[in-house]
Amino acid sequence: xxxxxxxxxxxxxxxxxGEVPDPRVKFLxxxxxxxLHDYVRKTDLTFDEWGYAIDFLTRTGQKCTSTRQEFxxxxxxxxxxxxxxxxxxxxxxxxxxxxxxxPFYVGEHKPMPHGTDISAKLPxxxxxxxxxxxxxxxxLLAGVPVDVWHADNDGYYDxxxxxxxxxxxxxxxxxxxxxxxxxxxxxxxxxxxxIPTDGPVGEMILQTRRHPMRPAHVHFLVNAKGYEPxxxxxxxxxxxxxxxxxxxxxxxxxxxxxxxxxxxTMPDGKPAKSPWHLMTYEFHMKPGAGxxxxxxxxxxxxxxxx
Ligand code: BEZ
Ligand code: FE
Numbered sequence: 001x002x003x004x005x006x007x008x009x010x011x012x013x014x015x016x017x018g019e020v021p022d023p024r025v026k027f028l029x030x031x032x033x034x035x036l037h038d039y040v041r042k043t044d045l046t047f048d049e050w051g052y053a054i055d056f057l058t059r060t061g062q063k064c065t066s067t068r069q070e071f072x073x074x075x076x077x078x079x080x081x082x083x084x085x086x087x088x089x090x091x092x093x094x095x096x097x098x099x100x101x102x103p104f105y106v107g108e109h110k111p112m113p114h115g116t117d118i119s120a121k122l123p124x125x126x127x128x129x130x131x132x133x134x135x136x137x138x139x140l141l142a143g144v145p146v147d148v149w150h151a152d153n154d155g156y157y158d159x160x161x162x163x164x165x166x167x168x169x170x171x172x173x174x175x176x177x178x179x180x181x182x183x184x185x186x187x188x189x190x191x192x193x194x195i196p197t198d199g200p201v202g203e204m205i206l207q208t209r210r211h212p213m214r215p216a217h218v219h220f221l222v223n224a225k226g227y228e229p230x231x232x233x234x235x236x237x238x239x240x241x242x243x244x245x246x247x248x249x250x251x252x253x254x255x256x257x258x259x260x261x262x263x264x265t266m267p268d269g270k271p272a273k274s275p276w277h278l279m280t281y282e283f284h285m286k287p288g289a290g291x292x293x294x295x296x297x298x299x300x301x302x303x304x305x306x
Pocket of ligand 2: 102104150151214217219
């Protein structure tokens with residue numbers, strides 16, 4: 001009957017995984033055991049503390065539903081989502097920076113004509129978004145699906161509303177780039193908003209004296225055939241939470257200057273109610289294996305694509 005002291009125990013657990021057939025899985029499991037054991041040794045973790053952690057993780061799982069993923073939120077607020085993003089996008093070579101997908105992507109969006117007001121029924125300051133998609137040499141990419149989504153003036157995504165199934169999408173659409181790689185649409189100026197605080201993750205944020213806010217942003221998922229799928233946001237310059245995003249998702253290159261305009265028409269020549277805001281941005285795509293595929297094939301969590 002083997003007996004182990006606390007150091008030998010780690011080696012014994014690692015040996016117990018010695019027959020794992022896939023070398024990558026074996027490596028991941030071994031490193032996980034090492035990191036967890038190191039944590040317990042370093043902190044002299046008490047039974048009460050370990051019990052608290054298990055209760056917290058249990059409540060995190062219990063909060064998950066087909067439309068709510070509390071574990072992803074936990075990964076986001078602990079910076080793990082952005083770290084996974086960072087280690088997988090080390091060499092951008094001029095490609096647009098990436099950031100977290102977030103829990104409010106609901107799968108493939110409905111294609112809409114350029115210029116559509118995707119927030120037509122919502123109150124808020126009006127914004128015109130104009131953009132182009134190119135490769136790293138500046139070649140314009142036509143026919144590229146671009147999914148966009150953002151929060152409303154109260155800081156909620158359409159999918160958070162209890163009547164979402166019946167009222168359908170708002171502030172959410174897909175545009176297909178034209179022959180010059182362009183797409184454009186109307187919407188409202190998004191505002192900063194808190195991540196959900198009615199679960200264990202929000203509880204942790206508030207109890208640890210962090211704030212739950214994300215700076216205002218619009219999400220983009222650009223999925224061109226032959227290029228890496230680009231999951232990113234554009235943040236509104238000047239937002240007071242840019243330096244303290246609760247999910248650590250801000251990158252300088254993703255902060256977009258928003259111009260306040262008083263012209264009587266918007267860039268597509270249609271009348272505008274003054275004042276309005278103009279967001280202009282160009283996305284640069286890195287060559288890769290994107291196939292204009294369904295979101296599930298992009299590594300989007302199935303519960304979000306429901
Ligand atoms: C979001 O941007 O929608 C988001 C991202 C991470 C956690 C919560 C919300
Ligand atoms: Fe968001």
